[in-house]
Amino acid sequence: xxxxxxxxxxxxxxxxxxxxxxxxxxxxxxxxxxxxxxxxxxxxxxxxxxxxxxxxxxxxxxxxxxxxxxxxxxxxxxxxxxxxxxxxxxxxxxxxxxxxxxxxxxxxxxxxxxxxxxxxxxxxxxxxxxxxxxxxxxxxxxxxxxxxxxxxxxxxxxxxxxxxxxxxxxxxxxxxxxxxxxxxxxxxxxxxxxxxxxxxxxxxxxxxxxxxxxxxxxxxxxxxxxxxxxxxxxxxxxxxxxxxxxxxxxxxxxxxxxxxxxxxxxxxxxxxxxxxxxxxxxxxxxxxxxxxxxxxxxxxxxxxxxxxxxxxxxxxxxxxxxxxxxxxxxxxxxxxxxxxxxxxxxxxxxxxxxxxxxxxxxxxxxxxxxxxxxxxxxxxxxxxxxxxxxxxxxxxxxxxxxxxxxxxxxxxxxxxxxxxxxxxxxxxxxxxxxxxxxxxxxxxxxxxxxxxxxxxxxxxxxxxxxxxxxxxxxxxxxxxxxxxxxxxxxxxxxxxx
Numbered sequence: 147x148x149x150x151x152x153x154x155x156x157x158x159x160x161x162x163x164x165x166x167x168x169x170x171x172x173x174x175x176x177x178x179x180x181x182x183x184x185x186x187x188x189x190x191x192x193x194x195x196x197x198x199x200x201x202x203x204x205x206x207x208x209x210x211x212x213x214x215x216x217x218x219x220x221x222x223x224x225x226x227x228x229x230x231x232x233x234x235x236x237x238x239x240x241x242x243x244x245x246x247x248x249x250x251x252x253x254x255x256x257x258x259x260x261x262x263x264x265x266x267x268x269x270x271x272x273x274x275x276x277x278x279x280x281x282x283x284x285x286x287x288x289x290x291x292x293x294x295x296x297x298x299x300x301x302x303x304x305x306x307x308x309x310x311x312x313x314x315x316x317x318x319x320x321x322x323x324x325x326x327x328x329x330x331x332x333x334x335x336x337x338x339x340x341x342x343x344x345x346x347x348x349x350x351x352x353x354x355x356x357x358x359x360x361x362x363x364x365x366x367x368x369x370x371x372x373x374x375x376x377x378x379x380x381x382x383x384x385x386x387x388x389x390x391x392x393x394x395x396x397x398x399x400x401x402x403x404x405x406x407x408x409x410x411x412x413x414x415x416x417x418x419x420x421x422x423x424x425x426x427x428x429x430x431x432x433x434x435x436x437x438x439x440x441x442x443x444x445x446x447x448x449x450x451x452x453x454x455x456x457x458x459x460x461x462x463x464x465x466x467x468x469x470x471x472x473x474x475x476x477x478x479x480x481x482x483x484x485x486x487x488x489x490x491x492x493x494x495x496x497x498x499x500x501x502x503x504x505x506x507x508x509x510x511x512x513x514x515x516x517x518x519x520x521x522x523x524x525x526x527x528x529x530x531x532x533x534x535x536x537x538x539x540x541x542x543x544x545x546x547x548x549x550x551x552x553x554x555x556x557x558x559x560x561x562x563x564x565x566x567x568x569x570x571x572x573x574x575x576x577x578x579x580x581x582x583x584x585x586x587x588x589x590x591x592x593x594x595x596x597x598x599x600x601x602x603x604x605x606x607x608x609x610x611x612x613x614x615x616x617x618x619x620x621x622x623x624x625x626x627x628x629x630x631x632x633x634x635x636x637x638x639x640x641x642x643x
Contacts, residue, residue, distance in 0.1 A: 149584055152291040156284045158437070159307045160458060162242045163280040168256070169194075171212060173270045174263075175230045182220035183265035189217035189227075189335065189511065189521035190260040192272040194234075195402040195426050196253050198312055201246045206278060208236045208251060211402050214270055217335050217511070217521065225334045225365060225519060231403050236276070244282040250310045250430050252277045252398075254494050254505075281307055284457060289440050289579050295450065296617065298442035298608055300578075303434055305460035305571050308393055310430040313384045314402065317358065320409065320420045321376040328366035329416040330408040335363040335511055337489035340399040340425050342544045343379065347386075347393050347431070354427055356380040356399050362406060362419055363487045363511065371486060374419060386431060393431045394465060396542040396567065402426040432569065434463045439578035444612045446643050453581040460571040466532050469546065469565045474526045476508045476558045481515040490548040490560055493525065497532075497539035497568055504528045504543045508560055515555075528562075532570055541568025597640040605632045616643045 171194075177184060191214075198209040214230040240246060256273040263269055291297070323330065337360075344355040362374045404423030408416040437459075444450055488510035496503045509523040532539070543566040553559040597614060607630045611618035620641045621627070632638075 149295070149582065150293040151289055151582065153287045154290045156286045156288060156457070158284045158457065159247060159281045160284050161279055161307065162244070162282045163240055165238060165240065165278040165280065167236070167238050167276045167278065169234070169236050169274040169276055171232070171234055171272050171274070173212070173214065173230070173232050175214060175268050175270065177266045178228065181226055181228060182224070184218045184262060184268065185221045185265070186219040187216070187260065187262060187268070188219065188225070188519050189215060190258065190268065190270065191215050191509070191521070191523060192255060192258045192270065194253050194255055194272070194274040195400045196251045196312060196428065197314060197402050197426050199249060199251060201249070204240050204242060204246070206238045206240060206246065206249050206280070208238065208276060210234055210253065212272060213403055216268065224332065226332055227334050229336070229405060238278060240280050242280055242282055246280055247283045248281045248310045250279040251428070252494060281310070286455060287580060288455070289581055290438070292443065292582055294584070295443045295445045295582060296611070297440045300439050300441045300576070301436060302439065302459060302461055302576060303436050303463065305463040305569055306433050306435045308388045308431045308433055309386050311386070313382060313427045313429070315356070315380050315382050315425045315427060317378070317380055317425065318422045319376065319378050320418055322411065322418050323372070323374045325372065326411070326415065326417040328368060328372070330419070331365045331367050331369070333362060333364045333406055333408060334371065335487055336404065336406045337361040337487055337509065338401050338404050339489055339491050339545070340401055341546065342397050342399050345395050345397060347389055347391060347395060349390050350385065350387055352384045352386050352389065352395060352429070352431070354382055354384060354397060356425060358425070360421055361487055361489065373487060376419070376421070380425060382427070384427070384429070389431045393433050394567065396430045396432070396540070398428040398542060400426050400428070434465070439576060441576070441578055442608070443579055443582050444615070445584055446615045449585040451583045451585060452579055454577050455580050456575045456577045458573060459576050460538070461574050463569045463571040465567070465569055467567045469563065471561065471563045472528050474506060474528065474560045474562065475553065476524045476526060476560060478522045478556045478558065480520055481555045482512045482552050482558065483515055484513045485550070485552065486511040486513065486519065488550060490545065490562060492543050492545050492564065495541050495543045495566070497541045497570070500533050500535055500537045500539070500570060501529055501531050502541055502566060502568055504564070504566070506560070506562060508558065510558065532568060537570040538573050539568055539570040541566060595642045597642070599638045599640045601632045601636050601638050603632060603635050606630060607632070610638065610640065614640050614642070616641060
């Protein structure tokens with residue numbers, strides 16, 4: 147029998163794989179000739195950032211940078227510092243057989259160890275943890291209509307990842323210190339944090355506004371430690387295919403590199419600071435979309451052969467967006483007499499079992515009870531439930547502000563204000579019809595015009611209609627049913643066709 151059928155293309159980005167990968171890196175750094183020898187290391191820390199990635203035949207190659215921050219004492223007890231930048235690439239194999247369309251990569255610093263080889267060379271070993279979400283485009287065809295058959299349609303709202311990527315924004319800022327009577331002698335430490343200030347999405351474009359806060363610790367000509375603050379704004383319009391005003395964007399902004407140096411002002415005094423660097427903007431755009439599938443079909447008086455396929459969907463997504471404040475206590479293995487400089491940042495956000503976990507990193511320089519300058523960094527997690535139940539999800543959090551107090555002699559109480567957004571959903575497989583064919587007519591079937599049927603509780607009228615090769619709407623009309631699901635055991639009149 148000739149059937150009149152219509153088909154559609156699915157066009158869904160499926161999250162096919164979640165990969166965790168460790169990246170171990172070793173670097174050997176030599177102190178520049180213009181700096182004195184190292185007598186004692188105060189701070190040696192690293193920060194890794196993904197700057198780009200490539201997709202090629204089932205493989206993702208991660209490109210990134212590692213910034214190495216070094217603060218140390220020379221033999222005269224003078225505090226000096228230097229920053230090193232190293233690039234790295236890491237190929238990661240994927241199990242996906244289909245073509246990979248995009249990926250989302252979260253990179254976290256796991257640890258950093260160093261060894262002072264001599265007074266001019268330091269070896270650094272750092273470990274980074276990468277979490278990679280792999281997306282493939284499902285362009286499969288599915289049947290949307292068949293005029294000759296009864297169709298069971300299922301309307302499903304699901305979360306679709308429209309696009310993800312990384313964009314870079316350069317900056318070059320110069321500012322003057324507050325006390326120009328005491329010029330800069332040595333820059334000792336730099337802390338820099340980037341906030342997502344605002345975002346706007348229109349058709350195929352996204353405007354991202356960022357706020358960057360810079361803190362520079364330096365010694366003046368009297369060898370006193372001073373601090374200079376500077377904040378500035380950045381913005382960029384990013385071309386993003388397949389996004390619109392209904393899209394929600396999850397954005398992480400990370401300082402991928404920064405170089406800070408002192409500059410002479412118009413009076414030839416080192417009273418200005420120049421900061422040159424780059425921000426890596428990692429983004430993912432998602433939409434809650436309604437998709438209609440045909441999940442079952444039959445024909446009166448004909449046998450049918452159904453061809454089916456299945457797809458994993460993030461069903462019934464719920465969007466959460468709010469601001470929140472929390473307090474976290476960080477421990478230190480030394481007595482904290484005075485904090486010289488401090489930076490807080492959100493380094494990771496995860497959703498698991500309906501709970502949002504936000505990892506906050508605190509880095510600070512302080513004086514101990516022996517008046518020695520020391521460095522400490524620690525990561526603590528904030529965990530709270532978005533709702534009752536057990537749902538999968540994904541989210542992001544962006545820091546708004548923070549302050550701190552010294553609690554006791556060896557603790558920092560950090561107060562953070564942040565804004566978070568997240569999607570919760572249920573991941574389930576959906577079986578759908580890709581095609582239907584009619585076989586020979588069931589001429590031997592001779593059903594009466596009316597049949598009495600003893601229906602069970604929770605039985606579906608669709609299944610009854612399919613069993614008797616009749617129209618479901620006739621059964622519901624004949625029996626004055628308002629629900630497709632039978633509420634209680636009952637006797638139904640089943641009209642024939």
